[in-house]
Amino acid sequence: MTLDLHANSTRPFLAAGMAISIDPARQVLTLAIPDGASLARLRLLASINTTAGTDEIRVTDVNVNAPDGNLTQVGITATSSLWRHHHTQLRAEGDALELTTTVQGTGRIASIRQLGAHVAGSGLLPSDLLHSTVFSPNPDRPWQVLRPAGESAALGVVGDGGQPGVGRWLFTPPPLCLALSPADPAASPASGGPCLMIGVAAKRRPFTQLTYDALTPGFSLRYDYDGHTSVEGQFTTPTLLLFLADNPYDGLKRYRELLDARGLLPARTQAPPSPAWLEPMFCGWGAQNADAMASIGDQRPAVDRARQVDYDGYLNTLATHGIMPGTIVIDDKWQQDYATCRPDTDKWPDMAGWIRERHDAGQRVLLWYKAWDTEGAPPEACVRDHTGQPVALDPESPAGRKLIQQAARSMIGELGADGIKIDFTASTPAGSALTHAGPSWGIDLLHELLAVLYQAIKDINPDALVVTHTPDPGFRDVTDMLRLNDVLMLDQPGGHTEPPNTTPGTGVVDTMTHRARVARAACPELLIDTDGWALPSQAAYQSWTSAQTRLGVPSLYYTDRLDVPDPSEQPIPPSSLHATAQHWAAYRATLTVEAE
Numbered sequence: 001m002t003l004d005l006h007a008n009s010t011r012p013f014l015a016a017g018m019a020i021s022i023d024p025a026r027q028v029l030t031l032a033i034p035d036g037a038s039l040a041r042l043r044l045l046a047s048i049n050t051t052a053g054t055d056e057i058r059v060t061d062v063n064v065n066a067p068d069g070n071l072t073q074v075g076i077t078a079t080s081s082l083w084r085h086h087h088t089q090l091r092a093e094g095d096a097l098e099l100t101t102t103v104q105g106t107g108r109i110a111s112i113r114q115l116g117a118h119v120a121g122s123g124l125l126p127s128d129l130l131h132s133t134v135f136s137p138n139p140d141r142p143w144q145v146l147r148p149a150g151e152s153a154a155l156g157v158v159g160d161g162g163q164p165g166v167g168r169w170l171f172t173p174p175p176l177c178l179a180l181s182p183a184d185p186a187a188s189p190a191s192g193g194p195c196l197m198i199g200v201a202a203k204r205r206p207f208t209q210l211t212y213d214a215l216t217p218g219f220s221l222r223y224d225y226d227g228h229t230s231v232e233g234q235f236t237t238p239t240l241l242l243f244l245a246d247n248p249y250d251g252l253k254r255y256r257e258l259l260d261a262r263g264l265l266p267a268r269t270q271a272p273p274s275p276a277w278l279e280p281m282f283c284g285w286g287a288q289n290a291d292a293m294a295s296i297g298d299q300r301p302a303v304d305r306a307r308q309v310d311y312d313g314y315l316n317t318l319a320t321h322g323i324m325p326g327t328i329v330i331d332d333k334w335q336q337d338y339a340t341c342r343p344d345t346d347k348w349p350d351m352a353g354w355i356r357e358r359h360d361a362g363q364r365v366l367l368w369y370k371a372w373d374t375e376g377a378p379p380e381a382c383v384r385d386h387t388g389q390p391v392a393l394d395p396e397s398p399a400g401r402k403l404i405q406q407a408a409r410s411m412i413g414e415l416g417a418d419g420i421k422i423d424f425t426a427s428t429p430a431g432s433a434l435t436h437a438g439p440s441w442g443i444d445l446l447h448e449l450l451a452v453l454y455q456a457i458k459d460i461n462p463d464a465l466v467v468t469h470t471p472d473p474g475f476r477d478v479t480d481m482l483r484l485n486d487v488l489m490l491d492q493p494g495g496h497t498e499p500p501n502t503t504p505g506t507g508v509v510d511t512m513t514h515r516a517r518v519a520r521a522a523c524p525e526l527l528i529d530t531d532g533w534a535l536p537s538q539a540a541y542q543s544w545t546s547a548q549t550r551l552g553v554p555s556l557y558y559t560d561r562l563d564v565p566d567p568s569e570q571p572i573p574p575s576s577l578h579a580t581a582q583h584w585a586a587y588r589a590t591l592t593v594e595a596e
Helices: 248-261 285-293 308-320 351-360 398-414 443-460 506-522 538-551 574-595
Strands: 013-015 018-023 028-032 038-043 046-050 056-065 073-080 085-093 096-114 116-119 123-128 133-135 146-148 153-156 177-181 195-201 209-215 218-236 239-245 281-283 327-330 364-370 382-384 390-393 419-423 465-468 481-483 527-529
Touching (some): 038 177, 038 195, 046 218, 096 116, 116 218, 239 248, 281 308, 285 308, 308 327, 308 351, 351 364, 364 398, 364 465, 390 398, 398 419, 398 443, 419 443, 443 465, 506 527, 506 538
Parallel strands (some): 046 116, 056 116, 281 327, 327 364, 364 419, 419 465, 465 481, 481 527
Antiparallel strands (some): 013 018, 018 028, 028 038, 038 123, 046 096, 056 073, 073 085, 096 218, 096 239, 116 123, 123 218, 133 146, 133 177, 153 209, 177 195, 195 239, 209 218, 382 390
């Protein structure tokens, strides 16, 4: 039936386990639990903006199909300042609602607004803040998993933490799914209670970031396309899935299932990782920073401590305390140039020989890889800015693709490393003035980079391990292990601070447990690297080395000192190191039992 654009809200319909009423005059959808509280009030409009300007619309028709009170479809037709045809559709599909907008015409997509739109004569009309809380799976606020509804949240592949005010790199990308609820922002996200999940469902994702864009007292979703997606004919926005969940973690699990059921996830063609990859890990980055902070030896910075002699010292120190890692990660900067991944022979006179020695000792070695970095790359292998300067490797240029494949051959083939730890995926290029070789952009371009690297590595050694911090299920085909990433406390000045009003040491466990739950819900087939840098205190060291074994593969970043500002807090007591050795022994015993 066609609704009167001047009418009041409809009586409630039923769909996807929710009671739904529609305000045709404002194109607003209110979602509630049947016979219960309302969860959200969403505006069923979108603007597909181009490099030519803003998509300003005027609604001309609202049509609802709801036989016997069960909503099956809502259609909204509008005129547009940019497009010949503009139609939004809401469909009920099982236990989820699907929302899309389709336009026809030509243009280059600059950005998209969903759950809000630029309406002719009125400006941006957002959705309402009927909910109190937003859950984001991106740990950019480690101590505040639930944030007030009036605070923005970003999910994507940009957010270099080296820049002030930008701290979104920890999961790049995280699952593209948010949760809205009436809960108190101070509550635990696992405490239960209904929430409305809003998840993106699309095979192609040529945008750099999805932002929950708070505009008090409202919000909308914004996608940044940067003008790199060209439309000649028809274009459809990513589908938004709207569905209920008991808590956000269950919602992320259901989100993954809904994507799978719709055939939107890539298949994993590789065999499961070898059980040897469950062995405890040591990564030298924390030790490099701790030695630099304490000026051990001399005044060299951390990146100049990724040397063969340093790593021999790290392993010897651990061995004196009974700590024997099964996997060793050589971190930043072992290579001469980031793009080519050939060893700096001043630091590593014989890296291949050193790796063979580790193999003889029953250990495996991962090499740290800095994604996107152009150091040592020719300009034709790179995405370039308006001045022609390289800003990132381009996996879709022939030269860039070849360089990435050569880096894999250097690390896995020539040096004999057993895999790589990929970092800096948040350095994915962004900006409308950049030039590149292929059609991909944003999340899709990062996936292409990882796909080229992953396949090149597996062609050399199918058992090689690839570690990333990309717990989006659409990346399950280009990674084997998910790293929970840095324990930096971005809510606190300097990052080396315990959260306020907590028992020392518990905050790290809480925030990393949250990350592990996100990774496990979204990508249950992947291993988890629990990480361990940078720990803010000795109490955090003790609590985290104990808790790691419950969440994934334990990962130690330190030898006998922490990289904290307070010199009195730096030395790790022998008793703590002994406890770490005991935790690892107990963990290894569980691996033996499982193998039997």
